[in-house]
Amino acid sequence: MFEVPTIDSTKRSVVNFKKLRYQYMNHMYERNRYNKNGQGLPTPVSSENEMNASEDEVSHKRVRKRWRRIVGESVSSDEEEEEEEEDEQEQEGDEEKKYFSRYDKPEDSFERWASNTKHRKSINRKMMSYKKYNKLTKYSRKKIQVPLIRSNRKLQENFLSVIDGYELIDDNINLKENFTMVNVKLLTDLMYESIFKENWKIAYRCFTLLIRLPKTSIRKIWNLGSMIIENLEGINKTIEFLKLFNNIHSRYKKKIFNQTVNYREAPVFNDGSRNKTPIYIKTLLWKEITTTSTSSRTSSNYNELIEYLSELTLIPPFMEDSEIWYIYGIVHLQRANELSMNLEHYIDNSSSSKDIANNEVVQNIKLAQKFLKKAKELSKIEVPERQITLMIKNIEGRMIH
Numbered sequence: 001m002f003e004v005p006t007i008d009s010t011k012r013s014v015v016n017f018k019k020l021r022y023q024y025m026n027h028m029y030e031r032n033r034y035n036k037n038g039q040g041l042p043t044p045v046s047s048e049n050e051m052n053a054s055e056d057e058v059s060h061k062r063v064r065k066r067w068r069r070i071v072g073e074s075v076s077s078d079e080e081e082e083e084e085e086e087d088e089q090e091q092e093g094d095e096e097k098k099y100f101s102r103y104d105k106p107e108d109s110f111e112r113w114a115s116n117t118k119h120r121k122s123i124n125r126k127m128m129s130y131k132k133y134n135k136l137t138k139y140s141r142k143k144i145q146v147p148l149i150r151s152n153r154k155l156q157e158n159f160l161s162v163i164d165g166y167e168l169i170d171d172n173i174n175l176k177e178n179f180t181m182v183n184v185k186l187l188t189d190l191m192y193e194s195i196f197k198e199n200w201k202i203a204y205r206c207f208t209l210l211i212r213l214p215k216t217s218i219r220k221i222w223n224l225g226s227m228i229i230e231n232l233e234g235i236n237k238t239i240e241f242l243k244l245f246n247n248i249h250s251r252y253k254k255k256i257f258n259q260t261v262n263y264r265e266a267p268v269f270n271d272g273s274r275n276k277t278p279i280y281i282k283t284l285l286w287k288e289i290t291t292t293s294t295s296s297r298t299s300s301n302y303n304e305l306i307e308y309l310s311e312l313t314l315i316p317p318f319m320e321d322s323e324i325w326y327i328y329g330i331v332h333l334q335r336a337n338e339l340s341m342n343l344e345h346y347i348d349n350s351s352s353s354k355d356i357a358n359n360e361v362v363q364n365i366k367l368a369q370k371f372l373k374k375a376k377e378l379s380k381i382e383v384p385e386r387q388i389t390l391m392i393k394n395i396e397g398r399m400i401h
Contacts, residue, residue: 002192004184005210005220013155020147020159022095027140029102137163184213195224200232222280226287277321281312285327289334302335322378329371333391336364340398358399365392 141163148156158168187206194203207225211218288305309328312318339361369392376383 002188003220004181004188005217006181006184006215013152016151017155017159019095020144020151020155021162022099023147024140024144024159024163026095026098027143028136029099031136031139180213180215184210184216187213191221191224195228198231200228203228204232219280226280226284275317275320277317277324281318282323282327285309285324289327289330302331302338305331306335320378322375322381325371325375325378326381326383329368329375332364332368332371333388336361336368336395337391339364340395343398361395361399365395 148159151159162168187210191203191206191210194200194206207221207228210216210221211225306328309324309331312324313328318324339357343357343361368388372383372388375381
């Protein structure tokens with residue numbers, strides 16, 4: 001009934017469909033580029049070069065054809081074989097890499113917002129007419145006919161449907177009906193029904209069983225798990241959930257993936273990779289420090305959150321992630337703000353207790369400044385320095401002198 005949270009397996013039909021799709025788009029791009037380059041008027045120099053090149057090719061083909069008539073088909077020229085091999089290599093090239101080589105890599109522009117007005121780019125407003133688009137698609141359809149004939153009937157129908165603008169809906173019919181998949185389907189349906197009925201205890205049990213089954217992608221259901229734990233009573237919502245995810249054993253944890261190999265199953269990276277932090281950790285940390293009010297958060301909650309962040313920043317990839325250090329600094333700043341608001345209770349007390357309270361506030365301010373500076377040094381992150389300095393001045397104004 002519902003989407004099964006399994007690992008996406010790359011079948012042979014999926015690989016062939018992807019190859020046809022990128023071939024089609026590359027042919028359209030090359031044809032469009034050829035039309036743009038050929039729009040200029042011919043010059044004497046360019047036309048002379050074209051004529052010389054074409055005459056040389058024609059004479060070379062004529063001589064080769066004459067020798068083949070005299071000697072016969074037993075003699076095969078090496079040049080023809082080399083040309084055929086080069087054509088085959090060009091056809092067998094990775095069309096996906098050829099397509100994405102024309103665009104920026106996603107990791108180079110991941111979550112980078114152009115906030116500076118000097119770095120803004122104008123919108124590309126060049127429009128393509130419907131007549132020109134029809135010509136490009138007609139050319140691409142002709143070029144794709146040969147590999148399309150070699151494909152099976154289902155692949156041909158799916159590919160032609162996508163070209164015509166239809167969307168293919170992937171259902172769960174093609175999943176293997178083994179013992180594990182039957183359990184995954186039943187647990188998924190039961191978890192969704194329990195969420196709709198707000199039966200959070202049963203939904204929590206289904207979720208904990210699902211994430212322990214093999215070939216289950218946590219990335220597809222971790223948002224449901226955070227909603228379940230948020231509505232479940234008697235559990236520390238964020239920290240326990242993060243510890244639960246980090247303690248789950250993943251068979252991809254110690255495996256090194258080679259980017260040149262086309263694996264049949266996509267890597268899950270439940271624990272993140274060597275360079276990338278799991279996105280659910282950042283999301284849950286931001287949710288903890290933004291949605292939870294400072295008045296409702298106790299000192300033990302602050303200590304637990306700070307202790308967890310201090311453990312994270314000791315291991316890669318968290319120790320090299322500027323966003324984790326930024327969150328770490330913000331938590332210390334919130335802690336200093338809360339302590340400064342409670343300094344009024346120490347006015348009538350002894351001088352030693354006042355000094356201890358003031359020192360604790362100063363220590364949190366220094367740690368916040370240190371971690372925010374480190375976040376800025378790691379990856380040129382834009383820290384709202386004006387708001388932070390105003391907040392620190394307000395905190396220092398509440399301190400007892």
